[in-house]
Amino acid sequence: MSSELSVNHLLGIKYLKREDIELIFKTADHFKEVINRPIKKVPSLRDITIANLFFENSTRTRLSFELAEKRLSADVINFSAASSSVKKGETLIDTVNNILSMKVDMVVMRHPNPGAGIFLSKHVNASIINAGDGAHEHPTQALLDSYSIREKLGEVKGKKVVIVGDILHSRVALSNIFALQLQGAEVKVCGPKTLLPKYIESLGVEVETNLRKALEWCDVANMLRVQNERMDISYFPSTREYVKQFGLNKKLLESLDKEIVIMHPGPINRGVEITSDVADSENAIILDQVQNGVAIRMAAIYLLASKIKQ
Amino acid sequence: MSRKVLLDSNQLNIILHRLACQLVEKHTDFKDTVLIGIQPRGVFVASRIEKILKEEYGLNDIKSGQLDITFYRDDFRRGEKPLEANKTRIDFIVEDKRVVFIDDVLYTGRSIRAxxxxxxxxxxxxEIELLSLIDRRFSRHLPIQPDYNGRQVDAINEEKVKVSWKEKDGEDAVYLISK
Incomplete structure (x- = not known):
């Protein structure tokens, strides 16, 4: 196995090879051990500066990236669009080039527009990590999801994973589909027809509109949040109706004749896509996902930083 | 490329026994002592020494671990190839313990610094002590010296000292390899 990533930026799972994912996981194993030490910090990236540019709200991802960067001893600067000159009309490239002229080596960016990271990687001289670009990709989330499945079930290959909910607006869904397929897992999606992209089957993903059938088929169910903030029209009649058809509750979970693993990328709308008792149950690995997120992001940052020449 | 035998299996065995004996002389019952093999190749020396201490001195409760120094190295982004990490396994607290680092070859001293x-x-x-099987003296970049020393070797920078282990490379031996 190569000890180097095949890419200089982490823009999407689409651009990765299977070996890249394996390398990131292997490196994350080491960092997971590091973050469970009494002192959870290594000095590797002490000469690297990373800018976190968040043009869209985030709690988990932003904290997770910042923690990962700090645990690697990188210098970190944070930026959020709400309090910046973006509001004054500055373009993306100008904003980023201004930041880079302060000698920044790597940019972690979340942006509402799909492809923003790819665009940036072509125009600026820094290593770019996509922390979510619109409804396009969220590669580190998909990596940590697969890593959590690997940790729980031994391997990802051959596992059956159903992604439930708002697939249409979800970058997590798309990145997960790419990542899981690359590792040899089977993927189905489940949700109201209105929230499934029209050409989703062209990705080799089966559609199942009955939640019970989907759960009976799967080893892992990844329950996505309904992204009300991205919905400009009404995609289903009411939240109550959505919950009735696509919400996962304890009764449904217990009526299955097997144990399945429940995942959620957060933030949870308790009582909508999953009920509280499911979210807090033994089957759920939601908090493991969060812990693994730091290790996965440390691995991705470390491996990309090692490609930045002095 | 030429290869010269520095130590054969028999000589290596005698040295390992002497090093174990020296450790016992200093640490007696190893109550507060922990052995730390430095990854990747110090762990082989450490496990051999641990085996001798157990089998010949009856010290069955010795605490030992493995330490990987990859993320602490001072040449990150300076080499041709990225550094590859190994497993760290230290399942005890080293607070107030007497630590013995064990490595195969002491060369520039940078690994030990890390x-x-x-x-x-x-x-x-x-306290921390250092046990090294081979000491490439006169090639140090840092003021680091071993407390327990297997064999001193004078080698120039172009030469490489390779320690082979039966469990890893098929034989016990130490070679001096020159290009």
């Missing part, structure tokens, strides 16, 4: 930083993440040891 190990001195790395071990701090597991607590503040009372």
């Amino acid at each position: 190990a001195l930083t790395a071990i701090q993440s597991f607590g503040r040891p009372r």
